[in-house]
Amino acid sequence: MSSAIIETNKLNAHYGDAKVLFDIDFKLYPGEIIGVLGANGAGKSTFLKAITGLLKVSPEMYTLKGKHAGGMEPGDIVKQGVAMVPEGRRLFPSMSVEENLLMGSFAGRKGRWDLKAIYDLFPVLKEKRNVPSTSLSGGQQQMVAIGRALMSNPEVLLCDEISLGLAPVIIKDIYDSLPNIVSDGMSVVVVEQDVTVSQKCSQRLYCLQEGRVSLEGKSDELTREQISQAYFGI
Amino acid sequence: MIETIIQGLLLGGLYCIFALGLSLMFGVMRLTNIALGDQIIISGFIAIGIAAILGLNVLLIGICILPIAFISGYLFQRMVLNPTLSKDPLPSLVVTFGLSIVIQNVLQEVFSANPRSLDSGGLNTESFSIGADLHIGVLPVIIFITAIICTYGLQLLFAKTALGRSFRAVSDDKEVAELMGMSAKKVYATATGIAFCLIAIAGIFQSIRTTVAPADGPSLLLFAFEAVIIGGMGSFWGTFVGAMVLGISQQIGFKFDPGWGIWFGHLVFIIILFIKPNGLFPKTKG
């Protein structure tokens, strides 16, 4: 078993004086797809913020590719190969589709993903390359957001609730394209509220509840009941 | 009347350079630099000082001052202004306001209240004629052309270059920009560095065209501000047009009575603020 690319050890995090994450132990191995589940406010996005460096934690709590990464600037973490598709897409409104994608390659990492590869993955974006990103539909914006994250040729892709606000058909399309993305050993963390989607697309699952890990296991071994209990804390 | 309008346009050129500095810093980091006018004045004094000590001609002074201006702006942003940036506009306003007072009084202490100007070897009095009646100063035309170059340059920078995209990115969404690997701190500092170059150019022109005195700063800030608001935020060409409108308004006012020029500019500003609060060319931005 290869060593974890991302590992957290009793990760605690605060917003000001308020503690929001409690003793989170988490491991992500290369090539894995992991689901992180939880209700609103469970701490999923906060956890991702800690991984990307937007929320600072103590150095030893977070190990990235074998080195302590807690407290690192987001820019340096991105250069190490961690990219995020943020909750709510958060495309740059003053930019076109192509400009948004180009921003993703700012960190300068080389790899399989460039503009051509993204347009092959999502052909509709090529048609709309010079269109302001704000004029796209929700599903198309999500494609841009994913493409933008891929442009940094990451080793770890973090997806924060990419199904939010999208029609089921679009969600299916996007999750169906996930294997294409992951083929070259990339690890993916999929944060979702939807249990079905999460269980289906991932190999392992973590469930968060009120800032703590309430359940962990292989996706195909966990029962609906176990997950419900862990999700709601009953 | 034509002469008045042309004088107004040319005056607008100078106001445009003032306004671009304000517009740039606000556009990239929502920071209002109240010390802008005073920084323009102190640039003028520095240019005068360099001329006195080194005896260089105006163009050389300009070229020497630009790198100094960029570095000053970069350091100023990184060390003083970056810490004040947040959702609350108060800290940056108080710091730049305090700076404005400090600059005015330091200049007063060092140079006394007397106005000075920069010797340009007669450039400020040269003029040429179009037809029999129209006489236009060479310097105002140079300033006007510089304004166009600066506006076009900024526009191009923002729209087509990677640096410009990083400006837009941190302005749109600082957090996500950092997720792409950008350092907002450095991007902001670069923007202010460029703004300081514009301020330096404005200071040199102002000190050639007329005089600079320690207390002159605030009026220049108000002109820059009026130009930005009249033109509409979010567009450099909008700022250019706003400066033109302000310049022409002031010139028309001057024509009625020398004491009415600035007042007339204020009046036009107020009217436009009232009927078109987003300016003449607003950019719909979130």
Added chain:
Amino acid sequence: MNAEVVRNTGNNYVGIGLAVLVVIAAATLPLWGNAYWMHEFVNIACFFIFAMMWNLLAGYGGMVSVGQQAFFGIGGYAMLAMGNLAGFNPFITVPLAAICAALLSYPLSKLAFRLHGGYFAIGTWVISEVIRLSVANIPAVGAGAGTSLTAFRGMDRTMRQYGTYWIALACVVATIVLIYLFLRSKQGLALQAIRDSEVAAESQGINVKQMKLAVYVVAAFGCGLAGALYFMSNLRISPDAAFSVNWTAFGIFIVMIGGIGRIEGPIIGTILFWLINHYFSDYGTWYLIGLGSLAILMTLFAKEGIAGLTHKRFGWDVLPTKRIFKAS
């Protein structure tokens, strides 16, 4: 568990008790002090009231204005006009002038509120300049050179000095008491909610526009009061003195050094300002350089000001406006 919402703490009562004693002592000043001290007090009272208004606008209302001197000047000129031209007793004109300033602030707000944040700040400055230039063109009040207050002619000098002093004292006490009561009221809570997040406040049913307008008008009233008082005491007015941006500068310095968003902040700041003014203002430019630098340093390193620091360190809250949840 017993839970209650507590408004006052122990040392708060001590503070109020001390304040009452100070006010009583101050009221008797004319009997044992001299004219110089009375005049000094009136001057300082004007700085204080101006600073309290700036604090109300910026610290509580979230509106940073660099143009409050507009209302200060309007107050001064309204007082002078009513006194010189309409023959009113100047003592009466002080509150009337403040009302003039407040009335004028209503249409001006229509203009100023089209701008936000830093541009709102500069916009208020432009408005102030327009008023200054306009007033400087009115011959009846001395145009650009200004004029003297003649309405006191015929009044005994001692009576003028005593009257001016007591009015100033009354204004200071009224300002503190009214603002204190306002901030502790439901409206005050709404205002602080707006300062923290306009969107959230709006969603709770708070009429943000109305609230901001109310604060703006109140601040105009206060600044107008200060202006009327100042020029009544100094007997001479000019556009440059009345509408100088230095008023705002001093207001900002007092609030930022004393402590923004706290009532005791401007009190501490004004005392400190008076001390600095008293000992150093002869140094002209250096004094201003020092004040400016101090304000910058406080903003960068001690944003809460002196009152904020003592609150953090020692838990002092002399005039608290918070509601503290105590569970036992």
